[in-house]
Amino acid sequence: MSESISPFHDTDVLIVGAGIIGLAHAAEAVARGLSVRIIDRDARAVGASIRNFGHCCVTAQSGELLELATVAREGWLRHSKLAGFSSLASGGLAVARNSQEVAVLEELCASRGADQVQLITAAAAHDQLGGLGDAAIMAGALLRDDIRVDPREAVAKLANWLARSPQVTFSWQTSYFGTDDDGAQRSTVRTSRGSFRASRVIVCVGHDLDYVHPELAESFAVNRCALQMALVRPPASLRITPAVLTGTSMLRYPAFAETAAAAELKQELAAKSPELLAIDANLMLTQRPDGTLIIGDSHHTESTVDPFLSEDTQDTLLRAAAQLLGTGDLQVLQRWQGVYASSPHQNFLIKDVQANVSAVSVTSGIGMTISFGLARKTFDQLENAPVLSKIS
Ligand SMILES: Cc1cc2nc3c(=O)[nH]c(=O)nc-3n(C[C@H](O)[C@H](O)[C@H](O)COP(=O)(O)OP(=O)(O)OC[C@H]3O[C@@H](n4cnc5c(N)ncnc54)[C@H](O)[C@@H]3O)c2cc1C
Incomplete structure (x- = not known):
């Protein structure tokens, strides 16, 4: 050439x-x-x-x-x-399933104002989840600008x-x-x-x-941060418009993680959901226009990413997602690994x-x-x- x-x-x-x-x-x-x-x-x-x-x-x-x-x-x-x-x-919708998560959302609402971070009841959170959702949901917050x-x-x-x-x-x-x-x-x-x-x-x-x-x-x-993801078939006619975040998301994103309540939340999740912290999960889901649900994710950081996906990690995420939705086993349509730069x-x-x-x-x-x-x-x-x- x-x-x-x-x-x-x-x-x-x-x-x-x-x-x-x-x-x-x-x-x-x-x-x-x-x-x-x-x-x-x-x-x-x-x-x-x-x-x-x-x-x-x-x-x-x-x-x-x-x-x-x-x-x-x-x-x-x-x-x-x-x-x-x-x-x-x-x-976005952040759901709270323990008192520490409620405290994180209340703190963020107090600092940002209810127009940006609107606290909602458990019933309203279930509505946002298309009428489904974990029976343990205590409250939620609508994140206006997401x-x-x-x-x-x-x-x-x-x-x-x-x-x-x-x-x-x-x-x-x-x-x-x-x-x-x-x-x-x-x-x-x-x-x-x-x-x-x-x-x-x-x-x-x-x-x-x-x-x-x-x-x-x-x-x-x-370094490279590798994340395991899945696309699942939605429970019948489920429509969820916001991105759904959970307690593990509150440990990750700065406005949540900077609240005083986040330290107690970390202890609570370490005691009650150690399997999620072990895979550094950010349990989240979003719905694609065709109704399928993107479920994730785990985090693992190294310089060269291992090409082999862990079925245990996938199981942990899928079980946690099914619990969040309050449904039985989810049917997986696709699995993949994503990688992003991490410093x-x-x-x-x-x-x-x-x-x-x-x-x-x-x-x-x-x-x-x-x-x-x-x-x-x-x-x-x-x-x-x-x-x-x-x-x-
Ligand atoms: C599973 C997962 C979930 C995530 N979720 C979110 C989320 O919900 N919200 C959010 O804000 N962020 C999220 N992120 C992070 C976000 O996806 C990334 O920060 C962003 O996509 C990075 O974009 P990029 O263009 O830098 O990289 P990439 O999308 O990876 O693009 C880099 C491009 O460079 C090209 N390239 C590389 N080397 C060369 C070369 N030598 N010559 C020519 N071309 C080259 C590649 O082919 C590639 O197309 C997520 C990431 C992952 C992996």
Whole structure:
């Protein structure tokens, strides 16, 4: 294959990775009038961005993450209209099945206000669960700002919508090898299909950051977090509009975890549900437009992920989900493993790795939640740095 570079290939921005983080950055670049090439080693996105719950978990974030999630929420709603994928601004539902969980929800309601975190009765929580639900449910909270998309539909349609823009070119099945700085405010990007030039390269390869920029991944101890998931057949005509969160979610998401009551909740779950803590579960579910339920998840962090799924882990999650729904055994339609980047030091990285090259990775499992907000932050930083010059 010729290594010659056609000027035709020059773009203002070249984005590596067509998961939600790469696509959100592409959408932001287009909105700023820039031309973009997006390259991905696969023929379509099949990474973390299509393997998740499709839950934009806005309300349970805090600090800067809440700010990014709030911007991302608007981005999801806007792009859902533009790209023609469904989105549900129907909020989240956190169910409380012990007094500690009730206390966490009450504390969050007191600090955020009842318009953002609305406490509801057990009966109202059962209504939200389509009339089903664990008999142990004591109360619940509606999380106003959470939204949901179907990840498989949303990511594919967002890519298709971007591909229709005259400012955007996709190069699928094209692997990124690295970038050479060739001066003159542009860089040459080496790929499995020849070279491309761009004035700014943004590397959004998720958990594969260590493959392309190992020194950056090492400096923030970025590892792979593997999660087991399942798609199950819903109990007859069940409709659940919000994303459903449970006590284990309250240990994970910052706005819950920062409450004083969360420490007692951890002790309670350690005593009563040790099997969930042993797999570092975040017991959650969301319903897809066809009615099927996405059930998850477990967490296991290491540098190279073991390819073998544990049936014990799957059983634990499915039993817990059946209990949450107050149903008998759930019929599994699909099982899969998802992987995301995880760092003990940072929730996300936006880092310059060489001249004209930034790496962006969400290292805390909330890439759907903050996607469009993070993209805006990246471009704001680039524009303030004056490193982003227009080619075309
Ligand atoms: C099971 C699971 C559940 C989750 N649930 C939620 C949730 O409900 N809400 C939420 O906010 N977040 C959730 N997350 C986290 C979220 O999915 C991720 O943070 C987000 O999808 C990361 O997006 P990404 O674009 O960085 O990575 P990815 O979607 O993995 O995309 C990276 C892309 O880079 C490409 N690539 C990699 N290397 C190269 C290379 N050398 N050359 C070319 N292309 C390359 C890959 O092919 C891939 O398409 C979940 C994650 C998992 C795994």
